[in-house]
Amino acid sequence: MREVEQDKFRRKALPVAEAQAKIMPYAKATDTEMVSLPEAHGRILAKPIDAPHPYPHFRRSGMDGFAIFSSDTTSCHAGQPVHLEVVDEIPAGSVPQVKLKPGQAARIMTGAKVPDEADAVVMFEMTESVLQEGHLHIRLIREIEPGKNITPIGLELSQGDVILEAGRKLTAGEISVLATFGIHRVPVMKRPRIAVFSTGSELLRIDEPLQDGRIRNSNTYLLYSQITEAGGEPFLFEAIEDDLAKAKAQVEAAFENYDVVVTTGGVSVGDYDIMADLVSGDSVDMLFNKVTMRPGSVTTAAVKDGKLLFALSGNPGACFVGFELFVRPAIGRMMGIAQPFLPELTAELARSYRKINNFTRFVRGRLEFREGKLYAIPAELDESGVMITIKDSDALIVIPPSNTGVEAGERVTVLKLPGGFHSF
Numbered sequence: 208m209r210e211v212e213q214d215k216f217r218r219k220a221l222p223v224a225e226a227q228a229k230i231m232p233y234a235k236a237t238d239t240e241m242v243s244l245p246e247a248h249g250r251i252l253a254k255p256i257d258a259p260h261p262y263p264h265f266r267r268s269g270m271d272g273f274a275i276f277s278s279d280t281t282s283c284h285a286g287q288p289v290h291l292e293v294v295d296e297i298p299a300g301s302v303p304q305v306k307l308k309p310g311q312a313a314r315i316m317t318g319a320k321v322p323d324e325a326d327a328v329v330m331f332e333m334t335e336s337v338l339q340e341g342h343l344h345i346r347l348i349r350e351i352e353p354g355k356n357i358t359p360i361g362l363e364l365s366q367g368d369v370i371l372e373a374g375r376k377l378t379a380g381e382i383s384v385l386a387t388f389g390i391h392r393v394p395v396m397k398r399p400r401i402a403v404f405s406t407g408s409e410l411l412r413i414d415e416p417l418q419d420g421r422i423r424n425s426n427t428y429l430l431y432s433q434i435t436e437a438g439g440e441p442f443l444f445e446a447i448e449d450d451l452a453k454a455k456a457q458v459e460a461a462f463e464n465y466d467v468v469v470t471t472g473g474v475s476v477g478d479y480d481i482m483a484d485l486v487s488g489d490s491v492d493m494l495f496n497k498v499t500m501r502p503g504s505v506t507t508a509a510v511k512d513g514k515l516l517f518a519l520s521g522n523p524g525a526c527f528v529g530f531e532l533f534v535r536p537a538i539g540r541m542m543g544i545a546q547p548f549l550p551e552l553t554a555e556l557a558r559s560y561r562k563i564n565n566f567t568r569f570v571r572g573r574l575e576f577r578e579g580k581l582y583a584i585p586a587e588l589d590e591s592g593v594m595i596t597i598k599d600s601d602a603l604i605v606i607p608p609s610n611t612g613v614e615a616g617e618r619v620t621v622l623k624l625p626g627g628f629h630s631f
């Protein structure tokens with residue numbers, strides 16, 4: 208126990224990027240599975256998909272009107288109208304029945320196949336119907352240019368074009384492309400199965416009444432949302448009290464059935480900080496137990512039989528940031544996302560941030576566009592133990608180590624959190 212305790216205090220702090228690099232080799236690709244197209248929403252494509260045919264695959268009318276020869280309208284104007292005989296009618300879904308000749312037109316609807324001979328469609332509003340010798344004609348008073356209102360074959364994609372690359376998240380645009388090409392069963396990456404439990408004798412279930420000195424377990428649910436958002440499949444376990452043997456048994460059982468284990472709490476130097484003891488023992492191989500960041504300096508990661516254990520800090524702010532910087536990229540990498548880290552933007556700091564620190568701070572805050580310029584506004588309350596401002600945050604504002612802080616107006620890097628901007 209004494210030795211373990213010593214280890215708990217003596218920790219080598221790694222920069223965030225180094226800690227991330229230690230994790231990534233263990234973020235091994237999950238298997239793939241086939242799902243129906245609606246089920247593919249939000250999933251990650253496992254294989255590239257090529258266009259099995261051009262799109263559109265026939266010359267398509269973009270308007271309700273008449274398919275014509277544009278050459279019939281040369282020099283046509285109000286004083287010199289052109290009359291064309293209507294010889295066919297083509298609703299969407301049908302194909303032309305008559306081979307058009309110059310001087311003729313086919314009534315055609317939006318989305319219908321344009322006769323091969325025609326090279327333009329003139330919309331109804333630009334024509335007048337006239338009966339001439341018992342035959343229906345249209346009267347045109349304007350020149351129509353070749354190609355007008357015809358969508359050519361392959362305008363959007365040619366056969367064999369890569370439609371979607373592997374590693375791409377499937378949302379509305381991707382789903383509609385897949386539907387267009389008849390890809391009704393989609394190869395996607397399996398969602399990593401992630402066991403979650405909190406540690407702490409102070410934790411109440413969320414359906415329990417308050418007790419003095421105890422709090423409800425919010426981190427388990429915070430993580431449930433973060434894991435789901437990141438594409439993983441969370442499995443929630445009851446919180447366990449600060450008991451090393453219980454934690455060990457729980458971690459081992461979780462590794463049997465799940466791809467990743469995420470815990471919160473008990474990673475600092477306190478007497479009951481059991482996760483710190485667990486990773487210092489020989490049941491797992493520790494990757495790191497300190498990172499030069501705040502919040503979450505005691506964020507810990509370990510490996511057991513090639514599977515990742517993330518022991519995040521119990522402080523809600525540190526748990527949140529620890530997840531975003533370490534667990535999210537691991538989940539993303541397991542699913543083959545090329546860039547699984549939070550996207551980096553540059554913004555102007557809207558308010559001075561003067562906390563002094565020798566570690567990099569990841570300060571939660573809002574982003575706002577003002578007159579086309581992006582501003583980052585640090586949360587008023589950003590302590591590690593504060594939960595309430597997580598809900599209003601659009602980004603983590605990166606404040607480098609400094610003994611003066613950063614002044615309003617300076618440029619800062621911000622890591623965009625998923626979702627929209629709270630100010631919109």
Ligand SMILES: Nc1nc2c(c(=O)[nH]1)N[C@H]1C(S)=C(S)[C@@H](COP(=O)(O)OP(=O)(O)OC[C@H]3O[C@@H](n4cnc5c(N)ncnc54)[C@H](O)[C@@H]3O)O[C@H]1N2
Pocket residue numbers: 405406407409410422423424425426427471472473474475476477480502503504505519520521522523525591592
């Ligand atoms: N002597 C030192 N004390 C502390 C240090 C330090 O360097 N030296 N670091 C502080 C910092 S910074 C952090 S962060 C915390 C890390 O604490 P642990 O990861 O060990 O977490 P706990 O001690 O279990 O809990 C901390 C805090 O969070 C609350 N908590 C825990 N689990 C949950 C949960 N599931 N839902 C909601 N809230 C939770 C817990 O009640 C505590 O208030 O250590 C500092 N101390």
Ligand code: MOO
Pocket residue numbers: 500501502503504505506520522524525591
């Ligand atoms: O680990 Mo604490 O969250 O460093 O701030």
Ligand SMILES: [Mg+2]
Pocket residue numbers: 472473474475476477480521
């Ligand atoms: Mg603690």
